[in-house]
Amino acid sequence: MASLRQAQKDAVIAMLNFNNKDAVIQKKSAGLDVAIDGPKVPQLVETVWKVLVYDKAGQDIISQLLKVNELRENGVTVHMPLYTDRQPIPDVPAVYFVQPTPENVKRIADDLAKNLYESYYLNFTSHLPRALLEDLAAATVASNTSVQVSQVYDQYLNFISLEDRLFSLNFDQTYRLLNDAGSTDRVIDDVTERVVGSLFSVVATLGVIPIIRCPRGNAAASIATKLDQRIRDHIMNSRNNNLFSEPATGATRPVLILLDRNLDLASMLNHTWTYSTLVHDLLDLKLNRVVIETEDKGRKIKKQFDIDANDFFWNKNSGNPFPQVADDVNSEITRYKKDVDEVTKSSGLTSLEDVDPNSNAETLKYALTALPELTDRKRTLDMHMNLATTLFQIINERKLDAFFALEEAIGKQNKTTVLELLRDAEKSAEDKHRFFLVFYLSNDEIPKDDMAAYEVALAAAGVPNGALNYLKSVKSFIKMAAASTVAGTAGGQKDAMGSGDLFGSFRNKIAGTLDGAGVGSSLDSFISGVRNLLPTRKDLPSTRIVESIMEGTSDADDYLSFDPKASRTLGKQQQTSPSKLVKGHQSAIVFVVGGGNYLEYQNLQDYAARGAQKKRVTYGSTEIVTAKGFLEQLEVLGSR
Amino acid sequence: MTIRDRTTEFHACAESLSQRNNVASSALLGQHSQHAKSEFTKAASQIAREINSTMAKLHSLTQLAKKKTLFDDRPTEINDLTLAIKADITKINRQIALLQQHQRSQQPQQPAAKQIQEHSTNVITSLQTKLASTSSEFKSILELRTQNMKDQKSRRDQYTAPPTASASSSAAGYSLQGQQPTPQQSPFSIPQPQQPMFGLPPSTSSPLFSDGLRNRSTAGSSDSAVIDMGGMGGGSQQQLLMQSNNTATLEYIESRGQAIESIESTIAELGQIYSQFTQILSQQREMVQRIDVNVMDTEMNVVSAHNELAKFLERLQGNRWLMIQVFGILVVFFMLFVIIS
Numbered sequence: 001m002a003s004l005r006q007a008q009k010d011a012v013i014a015m016l017n018f019n020n021k022d023a024v025i026q027k028k029s030a031g032l033d034v035a036i037d038g039p040k041v042p043q044l045v046e047t048v049w050k051v052l053v054y055d056k057a058g059q060d061i062i063s064q065l066l067k068v069n070e071l072r073e074n075g076v077t078v079h080m081p082l083y084t085d086r087q088p089i090p091d092v093p094a095v096y097f098v099q100p101t102p103e104n105v106k107r108i109a110d111d112l113a114k115n116l117y118e119s120y121y122l123n124f125t126s127h128l129p130r131a132l133l134e135d136l137a138a139a140t141v142a143s144n145t146s147v148q149v150s151q152v153y154d155q156y157l158n159f160i161s162l163e164d165r166l167f168s169l170n171f172d173q174t175y176r177l178l179n180d181a182g183s184t185d186r187v188i189d190d191v192t193e194r195v196v197g198s199l200f201s202v203v204a205t206l207g208v209i210p211i212i213r214c215p216r217g218n219a220a221a222s223i224a225t226k227l228d229q230r231i232r233d234h235i236m237n238s239r240n241n242n243l244f245s246e247p248a249t250g251a252t253r254p255v256l257i258l259l260d261r262n263l264d265l266a267s268m269l270n271h272t273w274t275y276s277t278l279v280h281d282l283l284d285l286k287l288n289r290v291v292i293e294t295e296d297k298g299r300k301i302k303k304q305f306d307i308d309a310n311d312f313f314w315n316k317n318s319g320n321p322f323p324q325v326a327d328d329v330n331s332e333i334t335r336y337k338k339d340v341d342e343v344t345k346s347s348g349l350t351s352l353e354d355v356d357p358n359s360n361a362e363t364l365k366y367a368l369t370a371l372p373e374l375t376d377r378k379r380t381l382d383m384h385m386n387l388a389t390t391l392f393q394i395i396n397e398r399k400l401d402a403f404f405a406l407e408e409a410i411g412k413q414n415k416t417t418v419l420e421l422l423r424d425a426e427k428s429a430e431d432k433h434r435f436f437l438v439f440y441l442s443n444d445e446i447p448k449d450d451m452a453a454y455e456v457a458l459a460a461a462g463v464p465n466g467a468l469n470y471l472k473s474v475k476s477f478i479k480m481a482a483a484s485t486v487a488g489t490a491g492g493q494k495d496a497m498g499s500g501d502l503f504g505s506f507r508n509k510i511a512g513t514l515d516g517a518g519v520g521s522s523l524d525s526f527i528s529g530v531r532n533l534l535p536t537r538k539d540l541p542s543t544r545i546v547e548s549i550m551e552g553t554s555d556a557d558d559y560l561s562f563d564p565k566a567s568r569t570l571g572k573q574q575q576t577s578p579s580k581l582v583k584g585h586q587s588a589i590v591f592v593v594g595g596g597n598y599l600e601y602q603n604l605q606d607y608a609a610r611g612a613q614k615k616r617v618t619y620g621s622t623e624i625v626t627a628k629g630f631l632e633q634l635e636v637l638g639s640r
Numbered sequence: 641m642t643i644r645d646r647t648t649e650f651h652a653c654a655e656s657l658s659q660r661n662n663v664a665s666s667a668l669l670g671q672h673s674q675h676a677k678s679e680f681t682k683a684a685s686q687i688a689r690e691i692n693s694t695m696a697k698l699h700s701l702t703q704l705a706k707k708k709t710l711f712d713d714r715p716t717e718i719n720d721l722t723l724a725i726k727a728d729i730t731k732i733n734r735q736i737a738l739l740q741q742h743q744r745s746q747q748p749q750q751p752a753a754k755q756i757q758e759h760s761t762n763v764i765t766s767l768q769t770k771l772a773s774t775s776s777e778f779k780s781i782l783e784l785r786t787q788n789m790k791d792q793k794s795r796r797d798q799y800t801a802p803p804t805a806s807a808s809s810s811a812a813g814y815s816l817q818g819q820q821p822t823p824q825q826s827p828f829s830i831p832q833p834q835q836p837m838f839g840l841p842p843s844t845s846s847p848l849f850s851d852g853l854r855n856r857s858t859a860g861s862s863d864s865a866v867i868d869m870g871g872m873g874g875g876s877q878q879q880l881l882m883q884s885n886n887t888a889t890l891e892y893i894e895s896r897g898q899a900i901e902s903i904e905s906t907i908a909e910l911g912q913i914y915s916q917f918t919q920i921l922s923q924q925r926e927m928v929q930r931i932d933v934n935v936m937d938t939e940m941n942v943v944s945a946h947n948e949l950a951k952f953l954e955r956l957q958g959n960r961w962l963m964i965q966v967f968g969i970l971v972v973f974f975m976l977f978v979i980i981s
Contacts, residue, residue, distance in 0.1 A: 019645070047688060049763050077762035078755055084940055087755045091681045128646065137653040141661060146654035152646045365909055
């Protein structure tokens, strides 16, 4: 089973080639051939040049998968948003990739009426309802253009793969919508319906029918029920030509674990210490893109950085603690410099003795082939250098290392340390707020008068109390699993302050290399303040649930289980009997309803890599939300 | 067909609707044919097809060139193919240039069609990139072939030219072939008058070079005394000569030949490097863009901002006119008032 991202990419490429599956296969085999023995197998599929038209959703999906040059390889010459003023390009076919909404359909019909392109290949991100199909048909008949519509496809691709094992549905404010007492049933139904549609797409893209597990009695459960129903209906209605390939006997089906955000709120608010989580939390990583504002001679400059799927540095370091990453940036830069030196040395001549008619051109040629790779590496490193520097700044400004150290051992904090922190004028209100909420969630019993003292301190720090009010009410009727997370995290602090010298050496090294990378040399002052902390290994609640389900241990027996493939006569409740399900699973799709973050993603990947047998865990959520964003949602909920 | 494909459903739907509306479906079909392909598209797809066929040829050449054995060497086929590919590449190159010219000449006529222009520019770029990759592949295959030939030559030397002492005895054995050296011209070079190997000692008696004749060494080509060094794509050609009755001269010639050969290959490689440079330059442009680079959005915003400003100006002008009117009325009233009073 290919990764979700790869599967989606293949589907998009097939779509660009007019849903011609052979083209993809041919391209793939050609790629394989290159890897084996150099020259390419000729591509017999003739490239047809076409324009690509997408709406916002389509753009978000494609931009994560294909770069402009890859689009070019697939024959896309011009790509345009649907809602722009597009000029007619006659005699060129157009591929549309849009959401099935009435506005989009109307816009497409307008395009047809205006006779913009030669032929139209319409692809919808999810199922196009019959009513809209009829609308479209009516509009085309009216303008006498229905023949020009060459294809109408439902692509089932409405989710965004951020990384190989990470996807997002890119919704907004789902946690608030689902937990707000003020939300009407219609709103909630709407959200669940959309989630189910997207999850169906995920499953369809993978082409396998999963076994669905979920906790009882919350939003996740209702989504699971509907998804189960949806898949069943699909199989029922489409007998032999459905979207799911029949898995070979013996191949294990993945398990789709639906979780509810209420299970573990603390990990959404935690301060973090690994690279990807920091980039996400502090720099607001959105759709794999980071925007950093820097000040240059009084002017504010926005810099954009794209994190690519092939970014070697990101892939290597996204799960590492930050100081280690900073160290690695440095060593990578040294390596880069060494390689460059080597190339220059071998290709450039230092003395006339070296003039060797036989080898000279060879080395020059080698240098030229090495050049693109080197520039590529340089660009990546520059980017991470920038990111790391900005992170340093922010960490130092907000004293995040202190927060992180305290949160690592949150169960052991006593009143004085907490109050001291809350009263510390140097730290920002937001961080205090987060810290206190984590503290609140992680400790079962907080004495009343302590609580009062905390609240006074919080109010003095200028922290709004909405989120806390909300959490109080949540805590009163939901048993929080979070408390147990912190058990056994002794030594989290482990007096890491002593390792300042590690940073010291890093600072010295980096100061020399920074100039080359175009980063200011004033970095050392930032680094000196940041302590070298290493996070202790601990599993988040979500990871523990996933583990127990995948291993088939008895902890998760009370989770509901659906098997859309099994015949209905068995009845759902019968299948939940654990005896049938005790077998372990090799791959899982974890989906959190109501927002997820990189911390949980990392944690799951750590778990998946841990075992003797490689497990595959794909993580997804309705939205990938930062702690700040999540706090805002809580705040709104509490102030109702 | 999977459930994804709803084309038929759509067309059935359209069909039934059109029947309901009494629109003859034949009219629909007639509509479609009006879309005649433009010159540009036709030419471009023609070129694309040719590139594809060239690539197919290249592929078979690769397979031939990879064979390393002495005995299954089919120079005729290889040479024919290289010639054909070479011709193809130059032809395609010319066509692309023509197409580009055509496109440029079209530009002033349609100043509004920026997107058409973008489209055709991109088509040409993609054609060029494809051609460039094809020809660089071609070059690398030729290099491979040269390398193979070098290897073959060194292997052959081991057998055909044993240590100099036995030169005279071996001469008898080789006399037949030795008398008729048949130069193999490297087929992919631009045909140009062959230069006689310079510095040839006068003692070489026999007419060594049958100048310019492209007679393939059909008889005993695998171990003929004249060894062909495949030239680099840049139009090089080498001849190496082995004269069995004069080893000293032979060695001399050989060393000269090697020197020339290495120089030539160096030059060719340099040429290749330059072409690679241009390729890298052209690729740099669009390497790392994502489609959501918000240029389009910005443009949209700028346009709408402009519209808003225009609207505002309009309103302002309207206001000004109103102001003048009101003022005028006031003045009139004032005058009236003055006159009356």
